[in-house]
Amino acid sequence: MSKGRLEAFSDGVIAVIITIMVLDLKMPTGTDWSALAPVWPQFTCYLMSFFFVGIYWNNHHHTLQAVQKVNGLILWANLHLLFWLSLIPWATRWMAANDRAAIPIAVYGVVMLGTGVAYSLLVRALIAHHGKDSLLAQALGSNHKGIRSLTLYALSIPMAFVHPIVSYVCFAVVAINWIIPDSRIEKRLES
Numbered sequence: 001m002s003k004g005r006l007e008a009f010s011d012g013v014i015a016v017i018i019t020i021m022v023l024d025l026k027m028p029t030g031t032d033w034s035a036l037a038p039v040w041p042q043f044t045c046y047l048m049s050f051f052f053v054g055i056y057w058n059n060h061h062h063t064l065q066a067v068q069k070v071n072g073l074i075l076w077a078n079l080h081l082l083f084w085l086s087l088i089p090w091a092t093r094w095m096a097a098n099d100r101a102a103i104p105i106a107v108y109g110v111v112m113l114g115t116g117v118a119y120s121l122l123v124r125a126l127i128a129h130h131g132k133d134s135l136l137a138q139a140l141g142s143n144h145k146g147i148r149s150l151t152l153y154a155l156s157i158p159m160a161f162v163h164p165i166v167s168y169v170c171f172a173v174v175a176i177n178w179i180i181p182d183s184r185i186e187k188r189l190e191s
Contacts, residue, residue, distance in 0.1 A: 021046055025042060052175060077121050123143075
């Protein structure tokens with residue numbers, strides 16, 4: 001199967017996810033700068049989640065540029081990724097409404113870990129379908145960046161119960177790690 005429908009569907013779902021997140025932002029109740037203080041925690045959670053969704057969209061786009069076709073397993077792996085991505089607005093809303101509360105932060109960590117694992121499974125399915133010598137397999141090589149991210153997501157979950165701020169730091173480090181698009185695929189496509 002060609003990859004066009006998978007890309008179009010994924011782009012549409014991700015656009016809806018981002019739209020849902022922004023609709024959850026509460027309007028400040030006043031017109032001066034102090035009116036922003038009560039909504040600041042919600043906005044920072046939104047900003048973090050927006051970056052995560054954007055990072056996954058960007059990497060999803062680059063990954064699919066390195067492949068030619070998809071199969072049923074890849075379609076299900078992609079749907080699995082979209083499932084976890086679709087939970088981000090819900091987890092973001094809960095975490096933002098309960099500033100530094102352990103369980104919402106831990107649940108956000110679980111959602112991010114699930115998203116990271118789902119993305120890894122999608123990449124593995126793509127490589128299995130295209131072969132270990134494929135452009136994608138060669139471009140990604142060892143996935144130290146992905147393993148480091150999954151480790152930080154996993155660490156954020158228990159840390160939510162010990163030092164919630166450490167969970168936020170884990171999330172921020174993962175985002176910083178991925179904010180610059182992964183150039184490995186672009187470099188392979190150019191050569």
